[in-house]
Amino acid sequence: xxxxxxxxxxxxxxxxxxxxxxxxxxxxxxxxxxxxxxxxxxxxxxxxxxxxxxxxxxxxxxxxxxxxxxxxxxxxxxxxxxxxxxxxxxxxxxxxxxxxxxxxxxxxxxxxxxxxxxxxxxxxxxxxxxxxxxxxxxxxxxxxxxxxxxxxxxxxxxxxxxxxxxxxxxxxxxxxxxxxxxxxxxxxxxxxxxxxxxxxxxxxxxxxxxxxxxxxxxxxxxxxxxxxxxxxxxxxxxxxxxxxxxxxxxxxxxxxxxxxxxxxxxxxxxxxxxxxxxxxxxxxxxxxxxxxxxxxxxxxxxxxxxxxxxxxxxxxxxxxxxxxxxxxxxxxxxxxxxxxxxxxxxxxxxxxxxxxxxxxxxxxxxxxxxxxxxxxxxxxxxxxxxxxxxxxxxxxxxxxxxxxxxxxxxxxxxxxxxxxxxxxxxxxxxxxxxxxxxxxxxxxxxxxxxxxxxxxxxxxxxxxxxxxxxxxxxxxxxxxxxxxxxxxxxxxxxxxx
Amino acid sequence: xxxxxxxxxxxxxxxxxxxxxxxxxxxxxxxxxxxxxxxxxxxxxxxxxxxxxxxxxxxxxxxxxxxxxxxxxxxxxxxxxxxxxxxxxxxxxxxxxxxxxxxxxxxxxxxxxxxxxxxxxxxxxxxxxxxxxxxxxxxxxxxxxxxxxxxxxxxxxxxxxxxxxxxxxxxxxxxxxxxxxxxxxxxxxxxxxxxxxxxxxxxxxxxxxxxxxxxxxxxxxxxxxxxxxxxxxxxxxxxxxxxxxxxxxxxxxxxxxxxxxxxxxxxxxxxxxxxxxxxxxxxxxxxxxxxxxxxxxxxxxxxxxxxxxxxxxxxxxxxxxxxxxxxx
Numbered sequence: 001x002x003x004x005x006x007x008x009x010x011x012x013x014x015x016x017x018x019x020x021x022x023x024x025x026x027x028x029x030x031x032x033x034x035x036x037x038x039x040x041x042x043x044x045x046x047x048x049x050x051x052x053x054x055x056x057x058x059x060x061x062x063x064x065x066x067x068x069x070x071x072x073x074x075x076x077x078x079x080x081x082x083x084x085x086x087x088x089x090x091x092x093x094x095x096x097x098x099x100x101x102x103x104x105x106x107x108x109x110x111x112x113x114x115x116x117x118x119x120x121x122x123x124x125x126x127x128x129x130x131x132x133x134x135x136x137x138x139x140x141x142x143x144x145x146x147x148x149x150x151x152x153x154x155x156x157x158x159x160x161x162x163x164x165x166x167x168x169x170x171x172x173x174x175x176x177x178x179x180x181x182x183x184x185x186x187x188x189x190x191x192x193x194x195x196x197x198x199x200x201x202x203x204x205x206x207x208x209x210x211x212x213x214x215x216x217x218x219x220x221x222x223x224x225x226x227x228x229x230x231x232x233x234x235x236x237x238x239x240x241x242x243x244x245x246x247x248x249x250x251x252x253x254x255x256x257x258x259x260x261x262x263x264x265x266x267x268x269x270x271x272x273x274x275x276x277x278x279x280x281x282x283x284x285x286x287x288x289x290x291x292x293x294x295x296x297x298x299x300x301x302x303x304x305x306x307x308x309x310x311x312x313x314x315x316x317x318x319x320x321x322x323x324x325x326x327x328x329x330x331x332x333x334x335x336x337x338x339x340x341x342x343x344x345x346x347x348x349x350x351x352x353x354x355x356x357x358x359x360x361x362x363x364x365x366x367x368x369x370x371x372x373x374x375x376x377x378x379x380x381x382x383x384x385x386x387x388x389x390x391x392x393x394x395x396x397x398x399x400x401x402x403x404x405x406x407x408x409x410x411x412x413x414x415x416x417x418x419x420x421x422x423x424x425x426x427x428x429x430x431x432x433x434x435x436x437x438x439x440x441x442x443x444x445x446x447x448x449x450x451x452x453x454x455x456x457x458x459x460x461x462x463x464x465x466x467x468x469x470x471x472x473x474x475x476x477x478x479x480x481x482x483x484x485x486x487x488x489x490x491x492x493x494x495x496x497x
Numbered sequence: 498x499x500x501x502x503x504x505x506x507x508x509x510x511x512x513x514x515x516x517x518x519x520x521x522x523x524x525x526x527x528x529x530x531x532x533x534x535x536x537x538x539x540x541x542x543x544x545x546x547x548x549x550x551x552x553x554x555x556x557x558x559x560x561x562x563x564x565x566x567x568x569x570x571x572x573x574x575x576x577x578x579x580x581x582x583x584x585x586x587x588x589x590x591x592x593x594x595x596x597x598x599x600x601x602x603x604x605x606x607x608x609x610x611x612x613x614x615x616x617x618x619x620x621x622x623x624x625x626x627x628x629x630x631x632x633x634x635x636x637x638x639x640x641x642x643x644x645x646x647x648x649x650x651x652x653x654x655x656x657x658x659x660x661x662x663x664x665x666x667x668x669x670x671x672x673x674x675x676x677x678x679x680x681x682x683x684x685x686x687x688x689x690x691x692x693x694x695x696x697x698x699x700x701x702x703x704x705x706x707x708x709x710x711x712x713x714x715x716x717x718x719x720x721x722x723x724x725x726x727x728x729x730x731x732x733x734x735x736x737x738x739x740x741x742x743x744x745x746x747x748x749x750x751x752x753x754x755x756x757x758x759x760x761x762x763x764x765x766x767x768x769x770x771x772x773x774x775x776x777x778x779x780x781x782x783x784x785x786x787x788x789x790x791x792x793x794x795x796x797x798x799x800x801x802x803x804x805x806x807x808x809x810x811x812x813x814x815x816x817x818x819x820x821x822x823x824x825x
Binding site: 321332339345354355365366408 | 693701706708715716
C-alpha cells in the first residue's frame with residue numbers, strides 16, 4: 001500500500017551548488033508530518049519543488065501511488081498540493097468568500113461575479129470545518145489566526161489532499177495556536193495530510209505524528225514523534241552528540257585583567273561593578289533594556305564614561321574612542337552584525353582584514369599574497385563556508401557572516417574580546433563551532449566578555465555571569481551557582497538610586 | 498635588489514589592474530566599442546588619430562573631476578560644487594595675474610588654495626553635521642558661482658602669461674601634451690589612494706556602513722573631511738587648467754561640469770549608495786561621455802539633443818546595472 005505522498009531520491013542544484021541530494025519523504029493520508037532541519041538544510045527547497053515553484057533535477061514524486069510531474073504552481077494545485085506560506089497571501093479588503101474564490105471567480109453569463117453563490121459555497125466549507133465565521137466578513141476584520149484559517153480553507157476548497165504549513169505559529173498567541181491545532185485535527189479526520197515546518201520542538205510534540213529530519217540537503221531519517229526524545233532530534237539536526245554542542249573547559253588563571261568599579265555612562269549604565277580574569281569567559285545577563293550592550297560599548301570607548309573607574313592590566317584607563325581600546329588589545333563583535341559589523345557590499349577579504357590593513361599596505365605597496373594568506377588561514381581555521389575570499393559577504397549565511405566578523409578581530413592578538421549576542425540568528429551547527437572557538441580562545445589566555453540573552457548559552461559557556469537590571473549590576477554568579485532561576489532573580493532585582 | 502623587485506612589482510601590478518578593470522567593466526567597454534563603430538561608420542572624421550587626441554584633450558578636465566568624484570560617491574556622498582570651484586580658482590587666478598599684477602607662480606597656488614577652501618568647508622560641514630552633502634555642496638555651488646561673477650564683474654578677464662599658457666596647452670618631454678600628463682598623474686594618485694592606502698579602505702568602509710566603520714576604530718569624520726578636501730583640490734586644479742586653456746577667466750566656466758563628472762562615475766558602475774565602485778569604471782565612463790560629445794559634434798547634432806542623448810546613455814547604464822543585480 002503506497003503512501004499518499006512519496007518523494008523519492010529528490011536532488012536539486014543551483015548553479016553547481018548541490019542543495020538537495022537523495023532526499024526521501026513519505027507522508028500518509030490524515031497524518032501530520034513535521035519537516036525539521038536547520039536553516040539551509042533544504043526544507044523550503046524541498047517544499048518549493050513539491051509546490052511547483054522549482055523543478056527537481058532528479059528523483060520521483062508520486063501521489064496516491066501514481067507518479068506525477070509538477071512543473072508549475074497550477075500543476076501542484078491540480079494534484080492536490082497547497083502551500084500555506086509564512087506571510088499570508090490574502091487580500092485584506094476583500095471578504096472571506098472573495099478570497100477563497102480569488103482567481104477562479106464564479107461568474108454569470110454576462111461575466112459579472114456572482115457574489116451570493118460564492119458566499120454560499122464558501123459558507124459550506126466554513127461550516128464543514130466548524131469555523132464559525134460568516135463568509136461575507138471582510139478579512140481585515142479578522143485576527144491573523146482567523147485569516148490563516150481562511151487561507152487553509154482556500155486550500156481545502158481547491159481539493160487539497162496535502163497542505164504544507166510553513167512556520168504557521170510564528171505570529172500566533174498561545175490561545176490562537178490551540179485554535180490552529182483544532183483545525184489541523186479536523187483536517188486529519190478528513191484524511192488531509194499536513195506537512196508541518198517549524199523550529200519549535202514543543203509544537204512538534206503537541207501536534208505531529210512523525211518527523212523527518214533534513215541536514216545539509218540530505219534526509220537523516222524519519223521518526224515517530226511520541227517515541228523520540230528531544231536530544232535525539234537535535235543530534236539528528238546537528239549531526240553530532242548533544243554533549244558536544246557546548247565546549248567548555250576551565251581556563252581561568254588567577255590574574256585580574258579588568259576591574260570595573262561603579263561604572264556609569266550618564267545614561268543607561270548607572271552603576272556597574274565586575275572583574276575579569278585571564279582565560280575567563282564572563283557572561284553578562286539581563287533583560288532587554290538592562291544596559292548590557294551599553295556597558296560594553298562604554299568599555300570599548302564608543303561612549304564616554306561619566307563616573308567610575310576601569311582598571312586594565314593594573315592601570316586606570318578611559319578609552320576616548322574604539323581606536324584606543326583596539327590599540328590596547330580590546331576587540332568588539334557587535335550585536336547586529338548586519339547593521340553594526342559587516343560591510344555587506346564588500347568581500348570576505350575586505351571584511352576580514354579591515355582592522356589590520358597596515359600589515360600589507362605599506363608605502364603604497366600592496367602585498368596581496370600576505371593579505372590572502374591571512375584570510376585563507378582564517379577561512380580554514382574557522383571552517384568558514386565561502387566560495388573564496390572574493391565572495392561578497394551579503395551572500396553568506398548568518399552563521400558564516402558571524403564567523404567572518406569574529407575572524408576580523410582574531411587577525412591580531414586580543415587580550416579582551418567582547419562578544420554581544422555571538423550566536424544570534426546562527427544555525428545550530430555553526431553555534432557549536434563558535435562555542436568551541438570561544439573555548440579555544442579562552443584556553444589561549446584570552447579573556448572573553450559575552451553578552452547574551454540565551455540562558456542555556458550563558459549557563460553552559462560562562463565561568464561566571466554578571467547580571468544586570470535597569471543599568472545596575474545586581475550580582476555575579478559563580479559557575480556552580482548558574483541556573484535559570486538564579487539569573488532571572490538577579491535580572492529582576494530592582495536597585496534603588 | 499630591493500629596488501628592482503619594486504619596479505617589477507609596479508609593472509606587474511599595473512598590468513593586473515588593467516586586466517581586472519577590463520573584467521569588471523566588460524559590459525560598458527563593449528558598449529563603448531559599439532558606439533565607436535557606429536560613429537566610425539557614420540562619419541569619416543571620427544576614427545582618426547587627430548580626433549582621438551582631440552577627445553583626450555576634451556575629456557581631461559572631466560577625468561580630473563571624475564576621479565575625485567569617484568572617491569566622494571564611494572564614500573556615500575556627492576559634490577555638486579565642483580563646477581563652481583573651477584570658476585572660483587580659474588577666475589581668481591586670472592584676476593590676480595591681470596588685474597592685481599601678481600606673478601603667475603604665486604597666483605596659481607593662491608587660487609588653488611582658494612578652491613580647496615571650498616572643499617574644506619564642504620568637508621567640515623558634512624563631517625560634523627547631518628546636513629546631506631547634496632544640500633551643502635548645492636549651496637556652495639551657488640555661492641561659488643556668485644563669487645566668480647562678482648569678482649569678474651561679469652566680464653571676461655584675459656590673461657597673457659607664459660607659465661599660464663604652458664599649463665594650458667604646453668607639451669613636455671618633446672611632444673607629450675600636458676593634459677595627458679595631468680590625466681596620468683590624477684588617475685595614478687586616485688588609484689593609489691583608493692587601492693593602496695588605509696584611507697582608501699576606510700573610504701569604502703565608511704561608505705558601506707558608517708556604524709560598522711566606527712566599531713572598527715575608523716574616524717568617519719576624518720575620512721569624510723579628507724575626501725571632500727581632495728575633491729576640492731582636484732577641482733581647483735581643474736579650474737586653473739581650464740582657464741589656462743582659454744587664456745581667460747569667465748564666471749560661467751565649469752557650468753554643468755559636476756553633471757558630467759557624476760555621469761562618468763555612474764556609468765562606470767559605482768553605486769550612488771556608497772561602499773562599492775572602481776576607478777577603472779569611471780575612466781571608461783569619461784571616455785564614453787567624451788566619445789559621445791565628440792561624435793555628436795562631428796555629426797552636427799543640435800547641442801540640446803546632446804543633453805538628451807547623454808541622459809539616455811546614463812539611464813541605460815543604470816538600468817543594465819539594476820537588472821544585473823536583480824538577476825543575482
